[in-house]
Amino acid sequence: MTLPLIIYRSLRQHALSTLVTAGSIALAAGLLLTVWVVKTQSQAVFAATNSGFDAVLGARGSKLQLVLNSIFHVETSPGNISAADFEMLRRNPMFAGAIKHALPIAVGDSYHGWRIVGTVETLFDEIEYAPGRRYAFASGRNFKLGTEEAVVGAYAARQLGWKVGSTFHPQHGVGGDHDHEELYTVVGVLEPTNSPVDRVIWIPLEGLQTMSGHNPLAKTEISAVLIQLRASTAGLMMNNVLNQSGGKLTFAYPIGTIVAELFNKIGWVDRVLTLVAWLVAAVAAGSVLVSIYNSMSARQRDIAILRALGARRRTVFGAVLGEAAVIGALGAAAGFAVFAILAAVVASIVRAQTGVVLEPWQWHPVLAWGPAALAGLCALGGLVPALKAYRVPVAETIAPVS
Amino acid sequence: MLDVVQLRKTFVAPDGERVEIVNVPAFTLGAGAQLGLRGESGSGKTTFLHLIAGILAADSGTVNVDGETMTALGEAERDRLRAAKIGYIFQSFNLLQGYTVIENVVLGMSFGPRGADRGHARELLERVGLGTRLHHFPRQLSTGQQQRVAVARALANRPRLVLADEPTGNLDRKHAHDSLRLIREVCRENGAALLLVSHDESVLREFEQVQDFAQINAALRGQS
Numbered sequence: 001m002t003l004p005l006i007i008y009r010s011l012r013q014h015a016l017s018t019l020v021t022a023g024s025i026a027l028a029a030g031l032l033l034t035v036w037v038v039k040t041q042s043q044a045v046f047a048a049t050n051s052g053f054d055a056v057l058g059a060r061g062s063k064l065q066l067v068l069n070s071i072f073h074v075e076t077s078p079g080n081i082s083a084a085d086f087e088m089l090r091r092n093p094m095f096a097g098a099i100k101h102a103l104p105i106a107v108g109d110s111y112h113g114w115r116i117v118g119t120v121e122t123l124f125d126e127i128e129y130a131p132g133r134r135y136a137f138a139s140g141r142n143f144k145l146g147t148e149e150a151v152v153g154a155y156a157a158r159q160l161g162w163k164v165g166s167t168f169h170p171q172h173g174v175g176g177d178h179d180h181e182e183l184y185t186v187v188g189v190l191e192p193t194n195s196p197v198d199r200v201i202w203i204p205l206e207g208l209q210t211m212s213g214h215n216p217l218a219k220t221e222i223s224a225v226l227i228q229l230r231a232s233t234a235g236l237m238m239n240n241v242l243n244q245s246g247g248k249l250t251f252a253y254p255i256g257t258i259v260a261e262l263f264n265k266i267g268w269v270d271r272v273l274t275l276v277a278w279l280v281a282a283v284a285a286g287s288v289l290v291s292i293y294n295s296m297s298a299r300q301r302d303i304a305i306l307r308a309l310g311a312r313r314r315t316v317f318g319a320v321l322g323e324a325a326v327i328g329a330l331g332a333a334a335g336f337a338v339f340a341i342l343a344a345v346v347a348s349i350v351r352a353q354t355g356v357v358l359e360p361w362q363w364h365p366v367l368a369w370g371p372a373a374l375a376g377l378c379a380l381g382g383l384v385p386a387l388k389a390y391r392v393p394v395a396e397t398i399a400p401v402s
Numbered sequence: 403m404l405d406v407v408q409l410r411k412t413f414v415a416p417d418g419e420r421v422e423i424v425n426v427p428a429f430t431l432g433a434g435a436q437l438g439l440r441g442e443s444g445s446g447k448t449t450f451l452h453l454i455a456g457i458l459a460a461d462s463g464t465v466n467v468d469g470e471t472m473t474a475l476g477e478a479e480r481d482r483l484r485a486a487k488i489g490y491i492f493q494s495f496n497l498l499q500g501y502t503v504i505e506n507v508v509l510g511m512s513f514g515p516r517g518a519d520r521g522h523a524r525e526l527l528e529r530v531g532l533g534t535r536l537h538h539f540p541r542q543l544s545t546g547q548q549q550r551v552a553v554a555r556a557l558a559n560r561p562r563l564v565l566a567d568e569p570t571g572n573l574d575r576k577h578a579h580d581s582l583r584l585i586r587e588v589c590r591e592n593g594a595a596l597l598l599v600s601h602d603e604s605v606l607r608e609f610e611q612v613q614d615f616a617q618i619n620a621a622l623r624g625q626s
Contacts, residue, residue, distance in 0.1 A: 002509065002512040002513070002518065005501075005505065005508075005509065005512075006509075009498075009500045009501050009505070010500070012500065013500040301496075302498055302499075302500070305496045305497075305498055306498075306509070306513075307457075307481070308455075308457055308484075308490060308492075308496070309485065309490075309509065309510045309513055309555075310481050310482065310484050310485020310486075310510075310513030310514060310559075311481065311485075311513050312478050312481050312482075312513075313477070313478070313481075314478075315513070394457050395449075395452050395457050395458050398457070398492070398496060
């Protein structure tokens with residue numbers, strides 16, 4: 001009980017500096033955990049997000065852009081393809097046998113920043129957005145083709161305050177240049193899917209193609225085709241055939257690998273953030289060193305008394321080191337609270353921007369080794385003052401020699 | 403109990419000259435004995451006590467405490483021997499200000515071979531009249547009470563030898579007398595020998611045995 005008592009009393013005696021130092025470590029721990037967990041969660045969740053589709057067929061261009069626009073409903077469309085290309089997919093026996101579902105989508109309009117996507121009823125009737133999970137309606141029903149009806153994702157509906165029966169005029173472009181004449185009525189609100197679908201306003205395909213003010217050519221064009229395959233080998237075959245040089249189409253497959261490319265491209269951001277987090281952690285460990293070291297003059301007498309009572313040098317060394325480790329551990333523990341706040345903020349931003357739901361509290365090894373490493377780093381920071389404690393001259397410190 | 407033979411200690415003065423502070427050819431204290439050692443300020447008596455307690459290492463000579471030669475031991479072993487067999491009462495008490503009364507005593511025990519014994523600490527504190535002050539901090543006590551905590555702490559490890567360095571120096575005459583009586587009684591009850599150094603004649607008069615440190619320490623004779 002000796003060491004814990006010495007450590008406890010020392011922490012109490014220097015309560016203010018203990019709190020301030022532990023607070024700075026908590027911030028560092030929270031930042032470190034947030035960067036790490038959000039990074040790994042984002043990569044995993046984004047790579048796994050495909051809304052139930054294996055591939056996307058779109059205009060010639062970047063596969064990543066095509067996937068981001070068609071699956072995540074961000075970025076701009078790389079361009080349209082003709083309805084004939086879609087028909088080709090359905091009629092070509094080589095493809096038709098490989099494809100389980102092929103759903104055309106049309107994009108380009110929005111409502112106050114919320115993207116409007118035209119598609120077919122099949123999306124909500126037959127598609128499983130995750131294994132064994134089909135879209136369900138929290139209220140209302142699916143739209144009908146040929147009507148001015150809309151189905152709204154759960155997040156968009158909540159943010160817009162829409163219910164079944166709400167009406168709206170679609171706006172032209174993703175920036176909402178002007179209102180279209182058509183008045184759409186919400187007939188269904190989806191249950192949350194924790195996917196980008198949640199933040200989209202869905203309308204019948206031809207509604208978007210024939211919206212007033214659109215180029216007449218749009219009637220014969222679609223933005224992309226979302227494809228479910230019967231087998232992954234079919235994807236490789238279609239990849240070879242459709243992406244051959246000189247073609248006018250892009251077949252983005254597999255979606256997860258293409259999304260992973262995005263993270264490879266922005267890997268440097270990730271590395272910078274991690275470096276910053278570690279630097280903050282190092283500064284926090286340095287603050288332990290400084291706060292204890294600065295109080296060493298005041299502690300010298302106590303240390304000399306302990307030594308005079310029979311405490312070994314290694315005991316006072318261990319007490320100071322232990323104190324640094326406890327401050328680190330307290331800070332790291334409090335870091336979970338900081339992490340909870342930061343991660344919740346980041347997750348809500350990611351959800352608002354992409355519809356993808358991160359689960360920061362899902363187990364990740366960094367939740368164990370991160371705080372442990374930080375506490376260890378702080379203990380290392382305690383080495384210098386511990387060495388000073390080790391060297392305290394007892395006789396000179398304890399009493400004037402007579 | 404305590405045998406000192408040819409004990410020498412020098413320090414380097416600011417001018418670089420080596421000054422001999424302690425040179426005790428022979429000194430003995432029997433088990434359970436109580437001795438008053440008269441010494442003026444600057445006579446080297448604190449250094450002498452530090453050498454006996456192993457807080458300082460001697461240049462030469464031997465200090466034997468209860469059968470163990472302190473001067474033959476390394477620092478860690480001296481710490482162990484001090485914690486096990488020696489209690490030390492300082493003039494300024496040297497209580498740990500951030501610790502409660504009972505913690506001060508328990509901590510004094512925890513470095514010894516028997517370890518912390520809260521029950522024994524409580525008994526000692528009750529014996530010195532501080533049974534109702536166990537959880538007070540030193541700053542909440544009077545000077546006399548603080549000194550009694552120091553006495554209890556010095557005896558906490560059931561030491562064979564108690565060293566007291568001007569233990570009444572910070573007390574008025576009345577409290578000094580009471581305090582001295584308490585130290586002597588408690589040492590007697592615990593079977594500990596007592597070596598008390600003081601320059602106060604009224605304190606030394608309380609002892610049946612008194613020696614003059616100037617007679618023991620040959621270094622002083624050399625300086626005069």
